[in-house]
Amino acid sequence: MSLGIVAFLLGLFGVPLVLLGVAHKLRRRSARVQAGFWGAVWGHCIAGVIAVTWGMIPPEAWTDSEVARGAAGLWGLLTIPAIGALVRVAAAGGAKAQRPREGKSDRAATLS
Numbered sequence: 001m002s003l004g005i006v007a008f009l010l011g012l013f014g015v016p017l018v019l020l021g022v023a024h025k026l027r028r029r030s031a032r033v034q035a036g037f038w039g040a041v042w043g044h045c046i047a048g049v050i051a052v053t054w055g056m057i058p059p060e061a062w063t064d065s066e067v068a069r070g071a072a073g074l075w076g077l078l079t080i081p082a083i084g085a086l087v088r089v090a091a092a093g094g095a096k097a098q099r100p101r102e103g104k105s106d107r108a109a110t111l112s
Contacts, residue, residue, distance in 0.1 A: 007078045015040070041084075043083060051072060051073045054073050
């Protein structure tokens, strides 16, 4: 199994599993983690569209020296979500962590 196939499988199955783990109790995580999560989700969606589009090229059109198809199809699903997460975290800047309030919630305070 080549390194490209391993990267493809990690991008196809590993990235969604990591995103699923991060999404658990996402509202309680810091703003930076939330931004990275949504950047990775958008990046994975874009990478999926790119991989499917490049995958529709018929085999007769492939050449031995073609690098873009392999890079987009095999490595894109792993690298584009990481790039999306980094871009969103950088765009979020120095956002402060959002911590849940301790004690009674706002709704409980208004009812009592």
